[in-house]
Amino acid sequence: MKKRYRRTAVSQYLIIALALIFIFCLVYFSTKVMTSIPFEDDFVIPWTAGRSWLLEGINPYDPAVVGRAEDTISKSDYLADLPVSAMLFHPLINLIFYLPFSLIPYEISRAIWITFITISIAVICYISLMLSGWQVSAIEKVGIILLFTFWMPSIHSILSGYFTPIMILLIFLGIYLILKEQDNTAGFVLSLTIGSLPISLIITIAIIIWSISHRRWSILISYFYGGAFLIIVSLLLLPTWPLDWLHILINIIENGDWLQTPLMLLASLLPGIENFLMIFLHSVVLIYLVILWITIWKKTGRVLIWKTFMVLLLSVFLSLQLTISGLFFVMPAALLVFRFWCERWGWAGKILTWVSITTLVVGTWLSLYTEINFSKEITSPMLFIGLPMLVLIGMIWIRWWALEIPRIPNQFS
Numbered sequence: 001m002k003k004r005y006r007r008t009a010v011s012q013y014l015i016i017a018l019a020l021i022f023i024f025c026l027v028y029f030s031t032k033v034m035t036s037i038p039f040e041d042d043f044v045i046p047w048t049a050g051r052s053w054l055l056e057g058i059n060p061y062d063p064a065v066v067g068r069a070e071d072t073i074s075k076s077d078y079l080a081d082l083p084v085s086a087m088l089f090h091p092l093i094n095l096i097f098y099l100p101f102s103l104i105p106y107e108i109s110r111a112i113w114i115t116f117i118t119i120s121i122a123v124i125c126y127i128s129l130m131l132s133g134w135q136v137s138a139i140e141k142v143g144i145i146l147l148f149t150f151w152m153p154s155i156h157s158i159l160s161g162y163f164t165p166i167m168i169l170l171i172f173l174g175i176y177l178i179l180k181e182q183d184n185t186a187g188f189v190l191s192l193t194i195g196s197l198p199i200s201l202i203i204t205i206a207i208i209i210w211s212i213s214h215r216r217w218s219i220l221i222s223y224f225y226g227g228a229f230l231i232i233v234s235l236l237l238l239p240t241w242p243l244d245w246l247h248i249l250i251n252i253i254e255n256g257d258w259l260q261t262p263l264m265l266l267a268s269l270l271p272g273i274e275n276f277l278m279i280f281l282h283s284v285v286l287i288y289l290v291i292l293w294i295t296i297w298k299k300t301g302r303v304l305i306w307k308t309f310m311v312l313l314l315s316v317f318l319s320l321q322l323t324i325s326g327l328f329f330v331m332p333a334a335l336l337v338f339r340f341w342c343e344r345w346g347w348a349g350k351i352l353t354w355v356s357i358t359t360l361v362v363g364t365w366l367s368l369y370t371e372i373n374f375s376k377e378i379t380s381p382m383l384f385i386g387l388p389m390l391v392l393i394g395m396i397w398i399r400w401w402a403l404e405i406p407r408i409p410n411q412f413s
Contacts, residue, residue, distance in 0.1 A: 023115060030114040031107065033159070034078040039374035041080035043113050043161030044069045046095055049088045050102030053238075060095060061088055061244035072106050080110075081375050085258075087248055092234040092241040093195030094163060110161070117158050120169045121328070122149045127172045128332040131179070131305065134339035147357060148331065152364035153383070157325040159374050164325035167196040171203055172332070175308060178207070178219060187222025194227040199326070202289065202315040206296055206308065213297040260322050262384040269381065282318070289314050306402040309333040310395055316388045324378050330391050334360075337394035340401050360387075 048069040049060035058064065066086045073080045088095070101109040125145040129136070136144070148154065157165055170193050177186035190207065193200040204223075211219040234241060252258045263285065267278035289311065296307045312329045319326045338356065341349035367382045 023119075026115045026118060027111045030111040034080070034110065034114075036079070037159065037374060038079040038081065039159045040083050040376060041073065041078075041110075041161060042083055042163070043098075043101075043110060044073055044080065044082065044106070045086065045088050046090055046098040046163075047102050047106060047109060047113075048072055050095055050098045054099065054102055059238070059240070059244060060092070061241070061248060063087075076107050076110075078107065078110065084377070085252065087252075089245075089248055089252065090163070091195045091245050092238055093230050096230075096234070097163070097166065113161055114158055117161060117165055118149065120165045121154050121158065124165065124169050124172055124328055125149060125331065127169070127176050128335050131172065131176055131309075131332050132335040132339050133302075133305065134335055134342070144335075144357065147361045151361040152367075153324045153327045156374060156378060162323070162325045164196075164199065164323055165328060167193050167199050168325070168328045171200055175203075175207070178211075178216075183216055183218035184222045187219040187224075188226045190219075191223045191226025191230065194230060198320050199315075202318065203308075203311055206293055206311045209293055210296050210299070210304070259320055260379075261319060262317050262322065262388065265322065265379065265381055266385045285314055285317050289318070302402050305336065306395070306399065309336055313388060313392060313395065316384075322377065322379050322384055324383070327383065327387065330388055333395050334391045336402070337391065337398055340398040344401060 045065065049065045052058040052062070052065055052068060053060045065088060066082070069086070070082055073082065090098075101113055104112070122145055125148045126141075129141060129144060170189055174186045174190035174193075177183075177189060190200075190204065193204070197204070208220065208223075211217070261282070263281040264278055267274045267281060270277055292307050292311050292314070296304065296311075299307060309332045313333045316326055316329050338353040341353050343349070345352070364383065364387075367380055
């Protein structure tokens with residue numbers, strides 16, 4: 001027994017050591033990339049706001065923060081630019097995530113942040129696989145995670161330092177914990193997304209409705225208590241932050257350029273009927289979303305998975321801004337489609353699946369190869385409309401398989 005214990009301990013230390021070496025190499029590689037490729041830095045303003053607040057007592061929503069952020073970039077070796085909307089639009093609840101990084105010098109903290117986002121995206125891919133119930137070999141699993149960690153939306157999100165992947169990771173983790181019946185933990189994890197309600201609101205409503213139908217009160221209690229705790233702590237730290245934040249939001253809204261959903265982008269392709277098409281498309285998606293909210297009542301198993309993934313997918317079409325990181329909401333639905341292809345068509349389905357994955361990953365790069373520019377936001381209709389539409393068609397295609405065919409023994413869901 002003693003020898004066996006020692007062997008286990010050594011293997012654990014080896015894994016930890018390899019993980020630390022990998023993270024260190026990833027941090028080092030990140031610094032080299034940022035000194036070679038120009039990019040838009042979505043991290044520097046929250047970092048500066050947190051640092052100015054913690055070390056100098058300056059209100060994080062003070063307009064002077066933008067000037068300090070610009071000065072920080074100019075003094076670094078990174079080829080970074082400020083985002084177009086150069087202001088702190090995060091609520092203080094989200095800014096808390098940045099505070100540990102604000103205590104570290106910019107160049108080091110920026111490299112660590114990139115590493116953190118990269119790991120978050122890899123975990124998003126892993127949890128999406130787990131949620132989809134797609135049974136693949138270890139090699140296939142690693143291949144899928146690597147491909148989707150390095151497709152164009154991931155690389156753009158990583159280099160720009162977007163906060164959205166962290167929120168999406170928390171949402172996916174919360175859903176996974178709910179399916180594993182770890183309700184208290186799931187509710188607390190989901191409460192961490194309360195500062196990003198425009199992103200998490202659609203799926204949060206579905207979770208609340210489902211939790212009530214199953215009398216899973218622990219999820220709701222943990223969610224609302226956790227959210228209340230975060231709000232109270234943020235108010236104790238900075239009582240004026242809600243008014244300061246609302247003032248910035250009002251300025252953004254008055255600017256008029258902040259609202260740009262993918263459906264608005266689709267409607268703009270036909271200027272003659274743009275207004276009609278915009279209202280019609282949003283109405284159809286909203287009606288279908290409400291139907292999903294209602295019909296998710298008391299659902300379990302594959303029916304619950306399919307409806308939840310469809311809600312996540314529809315949230316892409318209704319996102320208030322064109323954000324490349326929001327495309328991660330497509331991933332669970334895409335993997336569910338691939339799962340059923342493989343299960344129903346055997347080797348033919350597996351070949352079609354891997355051709356589709358390769359085409360999807362390579363296609364995101366080829367669609368922008370003439371104008372890949374990490375210094376500005378991407379607004380490609382092929383990504384924001386074409387990709388979600390293809391996955392939506394796939395979800396409708398497998399609907400009968402997922403909802404009507406009896407459960408196969410030993411299936412994940």
